[in-house]
Amino acid sequence: MRTAVVIPAFNEAEALPGVLAELAAAVPEHEIIVVDDGSTDDTAEVAAAAGVTCLRLPFNLGIGGALRLGFRFAAGEGFDQAYQFDADGQHDPSQIPALLAGLEHADMVVGTRFAGGDAAGGGEGGAYRVGRGRSIAMGLLRWLVRRATGRRFTDTSSGFRAMRRPVLELFATEYPVEYMDSVEALLLAVRRGFTVIEVPVRMRERQGGQPSTRNFRLAYHYVRVLIVLAAGMGRRNRLGATT
Amino acid sequence: MSDTAHLVFAVLALCALGLIIRLVRMQALKAKYSVLWLTVGALLAVAAAVPGVLDWVADQVGVAYQPALFLLLGFGFLLLLAMHFSYELSRLETRVRTLSEEFALLRHELDEERD
Numbered sequence: 551m552r553t554a555v556v557i558p559a560f561n562e563a564e565a566l567p568g569v570l571a572e573l574a575a576a577v578p579e580h581e582i583i584v585v586d587d588g589s590t591d592d593t594a595e596v597a598a599a600a601g602v603t604c605l606r607l608p609f610n611l612g613i614g615g616a617l618r619l620g621f622r623f624a625a626g627e628g629f630d631q632a633y634q635f636d637a638d639g640q641h642d643p644s645q646i647p648a649l650l651a652g653l654e655h656a657d658m659v660v661g662t663r664f665a666g667g668d669a670a671g672g673g674e675g676g677a678y679r680v681g682r683g684r685s686i687a688m689g690l691l692r693w694l695v696r697r698a699t700g701r702r703f704t705d706t707s708s709g710f711r712a713m714r715r716p717v718l719e720l721f722a723t724e725y726p727v728e729y730m731d732s733v734e735a736l737l738l739a740v741r742r743g744f745t746v747i748e749v750p751v752r753m754r755e756r757q758g759g760q761p762s763t764r765n766f767r768l769a770y771h772y773v774r775v776l777i778v779l780a781a782g783m784g785r786r787n788r789l790g791a792t793t
Numbered sequence: 794m795s796d797t798a799h800l801v802f803a804v805l806a807l808c809a810l811g812l813i814i815r816l817v818r819m820q821a822l823k824a825k826y827s828v829l830w831l832t833v834g835a836l837l838a839v840a841a842a843v844p845g846v847l848d849w850v851a852d853q854v855g856v857a858y859q860p861a862l863f864l865l866l867g868f869g870f871l872l873l874l875a876m877h878f879s880y881e882l883s884r885l886e887t888r889v890r891t892l893s894e895e896f897a898l899l900r901h902e903l904d905e906e907r908d
Contacts, residue, residue: 585897605897611890619894623901727890 553580553650554629556620558613559637560587563596566637570600573635576643583623584637587616593637613709614731618721625715625722633712641710645751649712657744658717660703660736661710661751687768691733691775698779699740703748706733710751717744729771734778799844806841810834833870 555573559566566584573582582602586594588610597604605619617634624632631653635641645661652659691706709732713721717739726734739746813834817827840847840863851859 603901605901607897608893611893615890615894619897622894623898626898 551631552629553577554620554624554627554632555580555582555635556617556624556632557582557584557635557637558587558616558620559584559589559593559597560610560613560616561589561591561593562637563589563592565639566593566596567600569635569637569639570597570602572643574600577646580646581629583620585616585620587611587613612727612729612731614725614727614729614735617731618723618725618727621718621725622722625718629715629718631712631714632718634709636709640754642752642754645710645753648749648751649710652747652749653712653714655745656747658713658739658746659711660705660708660746660748661712661753662703662705662708662748663751663753664704687772690772694776694779695733695736698737701740701746703736703746705748706736708732710753711735713739720744728774729767730775733775737779799841803841806834806837810838 555577557566557569570582570584573580582600584593584597584602584604586597586604586606588607594604594606603623605623607616607619611619620634621632631650633646633649641661649659649661688705688707692703695706696702707730711732720739720742721735724738725731726738728734736746813830816822817831822830847863848859851857851862854862856862
């Protein structure tokens with residue numbers, strides 16, 4: 551069983567060495583694929599120095615575009631399963647076995663910061679705290695995804711995810727490339743009939759840096775996801791009629 | 794329409810037609826856009842050369858206020874064009890994205906060969 555770790559990285563030369571070292575210690579048998587998303591710093595050099603595979607995009611495509619390239623490469627190289635991992639140190643390597651264990655019962659596993667379906671984040675693994683604005687936004691996304699899929703997901707935007715080869719192949723060509731790719735990817739997998747489960751994981755607080763998006767841009771992307779959801783529901787109905 | 798207004802309109806239409814023909818001759822436009830803009834230029838030239846033609850068309854379709862017809866046609870044309878450009882842009886963006894993916898994969902293969 552070959553497992554790929556896909557790490558999208560945009561100007562992460564500072565945090566990346568630590569993350570790569572942690573991964574090498576925790577899961578030496580997994581093959582690391584860093585996707586340098588048009589960085590202007592030494593991200594690619596840092597990855598090369600660590601001796602891991604590094605795919606360099608000529609310009610910044612955004613996290614969704616970088617992930618898609620990583621999945622495409624992993625699918626082409628014949629990996630059996632893959633998982634995403636953040637370059638900024640937010641994800642905890644000790645949680646990887648729990649994530650991958652989920653793949654025994656599902657095609658895709660999402661690591662949730664809010665354990666046991668507790669939306670407020672008070673569950674056993676719920677050491678992760680978010681501000682009120684984000685909390686409201688995440689609640690809205692949860693509700694939307696529930697409407698669209700008929701299923702309840704507690705952490706729709708989590709980027710700590712693992713997938714088996716069939717989903718990897720889907721994502722290799724169709725991974726959503728705009729901001730909020732994680733929500734759309736979740737919907738895509740569910741819609742294509744794959745079983746998606748959540749497992750509780752522990753995550754660290756963001757290490758420095760700021761949230762990547764301003765409020766009005768965030769609002770725009772919410773509207774966009776709303777439209778994507780609506781379009782998807784229409785499609786689902788039409789498909790339902792033919793089958 | 795007063796004579797002055799008519800003159801201004803004619804000059805503007807001529808300028809537009811001249812620009813279009815120049816661009817087409819330089820082959821700066823793709824063939825499909827050449828045809829499109831030449832048609833638009835020709836229509837403008839006709840409207841400018843024959844002052845009564847707009848009024849006549851408006852009468853035929855039953856539009857009482859002639860300038861409204863002109864504005865409606867112009868607006869509709871621009872709207873369709875903008876939609877078409879959005880479509881083309883989306884397609885181009887997808888292609889550029891795929892190309893950049895291919896590029897990154899090829900660059901990786903090349904790096905491997907060299908090592």
